[in-house]
Structures are given as C-alpha cells and as structure tokens.
Amino acid sequence: MSEMVIEEVKSTDRKKEILNFKIDLIKKRKMSGSLIPLLQSAQDSYGYIPEKIIYYISELVDIPAADIYGVITFYSQFRLQPLGENIIRICEGTACHVNGAKGILSVLKNQLGVGVDETSKDGKYSLQSVACIGCCSLAPVITINDETFGNLTPDSLRKVLKKFTNVEKEQV
C-alpha cells in the first residue's frame, strides 16, 4: 500500500499537502472516530477523495471500503470527483430564496452551461449550491472563489460573470 502513496506523490506537484495527509493518517489511525477527520484531511490534500485512497484508509483503520463509501456519500462535503479551477457557490438560504435566488441560479446555469454540483467540460467552473453563506443581509448572494457578490439581480450577475470570464481570458 505504501508504494501506492509514493506513486501518488510522484504524479503530483502537491507533495507537501500529501505529506501532511500521510502524517495525519499516522497520527489519527489509532484514534476512535477518526474516519471523518481522515476523509476531510484527504480531501484537503487531493481536492477530492480518489478511489484508491478509500482502499488505503480502509486498510489503515480497519473499516470495510464499502462502509467508508457509505460515509462519503452520506455527507455533502465529500466529493469523489475533482473540482473545477473556479468555484462558484450560490446561496440557497431562505433569505436568498425569498429575494430571488432562483432567478440567479437560472442565469448561472445558462451562462456557465453547468448544473448544480457539476463542473464545466473545460474544467474551468464548478457550480455548487450551499444552504447558507451567512450574509443574509446581502441576499441574494453568490461567491466566486473567495469573493462575495451580493444584492444581485439577473442583470448585475451577467455583468459580474462577463467581467470575470474576460479576466480569465486575459490571463490565458
């Protein structure tokens, strides 16, 4: 099993994160209830939970891989696929809902060509919906990566997206 992790380190440039993950594994393997923190650690390192990591963790903590898969799919935080370069989150909290989040979502879907929890084919954008970002006074709200955009209307959103995709193009 350890060979597999070494191969993983070679095939990626995120050596440091993955090393941290390994240290975490060793620290937490004996602790009771460590499965969820381990999965969180794996996701932090890889950006998602690769299938072979499930087997690796399974052997370490002595929990069947099927049970681990059950835990992964139960919690909305865990992903089995990598995310796009830019993460767009739309808030679907109650305040946003009554202030028109539905219209905002349809514009996002149209303009980006992706549905909720999907990544665009070019791997540029992932669209996620969250229960509440926590700035209800700015509703409706989206975040693009770490930036928050509030008090949106379909029109102002189109402008935000246009500006954002232009910047992206320039950088390429």
Added chain:
Amino acid sequence: MMKIKVGLGTCGISAGGELVYNKLESVIKERNLNVELCETGCMGMCYEEALVEIEENGESFLYAKVTEDKVERIVEDHVVNRNPVEEWIIRSSEISKEDSFLKNQNRIVLRNCGVINPSVIDEYIAKKGYEAIKDAVKNKTPQEVINIIKESGLRGRGGGGFSTGMKWQFAHDAVGDKKYIICNADEGDPGAFMDRSILEGDPHSVLEGMLIAAYSIGADEAYFYVRAEYPLAIKRLKNAISQAEAKGFLGNNIFGSDFSIKINIKEGAGAFVCGEETALIASIEGKRGVPKLRPPFPAIKGLWNKPTNINNVESFANVPWIMLNGASAYNSLGTEKSKGTKVFALAGKIRRSGLAEVPMGTTINEIIYEIGGGIKEGREFKAVQMGGPSGGCIPASMGELKIDYDEINKTGAIMGSGGLIVLDETTCMVDLAKFFLTFTQNESCGKCTFCRIGTKRMLEILERITDGEGKQGDIELLEDLGGKIKAASLCGLGQTAPNPVLTTIKYFREEYEAHINDKKCPAHSCPSLLVYSILDDNCKGCGLCIKECPVGAITGDKKMPHNIDQITCIKCGKCFDICRLNAVEKI
C-alpha cells in the same frame, strides 16, 4: 490611545470589512499613527456593514457602510484632525440614527459580540471572563451549579426548549466512570446565523459555559461539533482553546481543584440531520449520521455509550452570565415559562437585517417594526417564518403574539434556533413550503420510511400545485401525509418536516386553493401560473420590451400598443422589469 475596531464576522467580511481593515492598516502604517487597530465580532447590524468603531477617552463613534475609499477621509478627518465625519456616523454620544434597532434589545448572550476582540483572551477576562468557572470549582458543588441553572429557567436554545438544568441533572445522576459534554454548533437551518456569530464574536463565553456544564455533570472530555461551512468560527474557537490552555483554564486540576478537562473540535461534514443529538453522536463516532431510537437518552448512553450531555452554543453562552449575575437576574426577564432572552437572526424582506437579542415575551410586531424597521420597499408585512425547515409561518394578523416557547408552539411553528425570515406580499406561501420541503427531503437520512418517502410524495404534490397542475383533494392529501410523517418518524427532522406545509395550509389555505382551483398565484411568484400582458392604455409603443424579449414574443408597430404572444412567452419577466410606463401587467 485611540482604538479602531472593525466588525469582522463572516457577514462583515463578505460586505468588504476585510478590505477596509487592510486599507486602515496600511494607511495607519504609512502615516505612522499611534492608534490601535483591532478586529471584533458581529455587532448585529448586518444591514450597515462594513462597520468601523472609533473609540477614545470613553467616547465611541460608529461608522456604517464603510468602503475602502472612505478610509482615507476617516483617517484624515477623524484620526488626525479629531474631526469626526458626521455624515457617515450612525451612532455616537451626539448622533443616534439607529436608536430603535438597539433600544429594545437586551444583550446577554451577545454581551461581548462586537465589543471585544474575540482573538484576545485578556479582553474577555477584562469582562469578568472565566470568573464564573473559577467560582464554581472553588466554592460550589456540582449540584449547587445545577440548582442555579434550574432556578434560572434556562431552556435549550437549539430549538427543543428542554430545561437545561434538568438535562444536566440527568447526566449528573447517570452512573459512569467517564462522561462527555458536547457543544452542538451544527447550525444548519438556512437563514439562521446566531450560533456562528456568537462563536465568531465571543468564543470564550461558549467555552466557559461548557466548562461549567462539564464540572456540574462530572465530565472530563468535551467535543465541539462545528459545521465545516463555518471556517472562521472554527479558527477563532481553536485560537480560544489554545489561549485558555496557555492560561491554565483547560487541562488538569483547573484553578487548583480536582476538575480536569480535555477539549476536542470535530468538524461536521455537511448533513443537516447531524443537528439531532443521536445523529451528531454517530457522526462524532465516525459513522453515517443516522439518528437512534430514544430512550436510552444520551444522558444515560451517549457518545461511545457513556453518559453525555449536549447543549447548543447559545445555551452555553448564557451560562457564565447566569452564574455571575444570579438565577433571579435571569428569570426576572421573560415570560412565565420562558425565561431570559433569545437571539434572533432577522432576514428576508426586512429593512434592517441582522442579529437581535430580545427578552422572551417581546411581540413579533415589536421585532419587525421597531428593531427591524419594517418591510423593505414599503411593502406589506405578510408573515414571518420561524424555526427554519422545522418551523412554520405565522401570519401578520398574529403580530401581537408574544414570543415564548409555548405560545409559538400553539401556532404550529416552533421557536427553533432563532431564524426569523420576514415575508411580504410578493412571497408565495406554497412556493415557500416547497422550498423548505425540498431542503428537508434532501436532508432526510433515509432511515424512517415516512420521512424518506412521505416527504418525497409531499414535495411532488407541491411541485404540481405550483406548476398549475394541482388537483382537487391535494390539500387534504398533504394534511394527511403530514400528520403521518410527524407521527411515524424517529427524530426531530421527520417529526417537524411537514410543519412549513401544515402551517401555510392552516393560515393561507386560500392561496393553495387559488393555485389549484383558479390556476393563479396570488403573490405573482410562481412562473407557470403567470401571464404577462400589455395594457393598451399605458403602452406608448416605444419598443423597449421588443428589444429586451429574449424569445421575440412581443410584436407591434412603433407608437402603437404592443402585444405579447402567450404561446412563445417564456415568462422571464424582462418586459415587466424594463417598462417605464407600467404598461406590462403581471396576472
């Protein structure tokens, strides 16, 4: 020395508070000014973010809606020339533009939020922090502590409303060599952000409350179960724990007593049902968060089958205050059966959204009109949604209702954790019920058949009603299903999931009937039931809507009234928004 505080809760940061902070930092450095710049938690006035408070010689000036470009002038005029920029100040000793927001509030839980720097333990200590736990372990027996909490009348602030003192008593009386204490910070209700703001603004008060609880039940290990979506709260909590450890407030033989405690933080992984105590315990144990049958209650058999006490963030934050000020100071506030105060997160169609802490017994109207400043854009107050997906809608006609656990329960809603979403006449109640049911349906863990399949069927019925395909008998079917789901589900999620539907049927039945019988949405909100048409008398034939229509459904000659082809129209509402002559009608 002059002190500048910037409100940096999640709400403040998303409103640009961090940019303001960085700008202030660089300007202060550049000009080499002798001022102290620090961060603070949420001040409650989310609608005025980003907030900057300047304090000197006991005087305070609160600046609202500060942006990066206002920083230079504030520093130049106020900090350097001692000439406050009055037009941007909303509160000082001479100016008070936001009087009514704070007037009726009584801040016990939020006593330090927006006042102290949450990252500095000494500021909490200066506010009598950690004195309550010190006094408890030195001068009081665990039973005496429990008696004080019982006498105070504090009830669980997570929503259930069970007596906190009784809960501690059960855990105290349970026999076991090892006991646990858990703080439930898995605040999952959409539209609720009280617990997050408390953890971000005053983490030490929660920590201290938890220590007092641990001492009283005899626990020596504690867990914070925090939503992973609250990274800032987790960061500040971790920081608070390591500072308290360094001061010797955590660890072995605290304050020279034989009371010892170890604190762990567990990050939730995104499952609403984990707010339920048995599901939360399963999640800490590393399993799928599926609730268990009670009894045995966690107080007898909880985490790793040991006696466990679970309280919510806000409940814990009340505890140090009660210990310091006495049970009678607390139970003199509130109503006969609900004592003390409650924090509400005001949001929705309200002018001033934010956090408000009021004594129990305050009426809904007082919160909405006096604290919240009424409805946005001068619209009419229609209803208030309380308790999130487990709660219900209370109509405006019941605005004089006093907020207390039992009064709210009588309406069919619940107190819940304290989300208060205000609705106006443009909110469709059927659509709102559908919104909450979509949420609970998604979050049902799948264990109980009625919750898993029943909520799905209810959702399908609501979808067809809002799509204009509702049938006679649908309302009765919803009521029937709702009653059965409540009766046949194991945990709070299923037992309360039908509440948003049942309360909206109870108070707004005519809206459901309009959708089903007349195929009309009275709030003009459900797209499938809308018809856009042009009022010939108002239309001057300017052509603006023709240009705007994405599907070319509008035709008409210049200077002649236009026409919308109903078959082509996709009901996007663009013509309605763009028309300046009010010639487009929504029916």
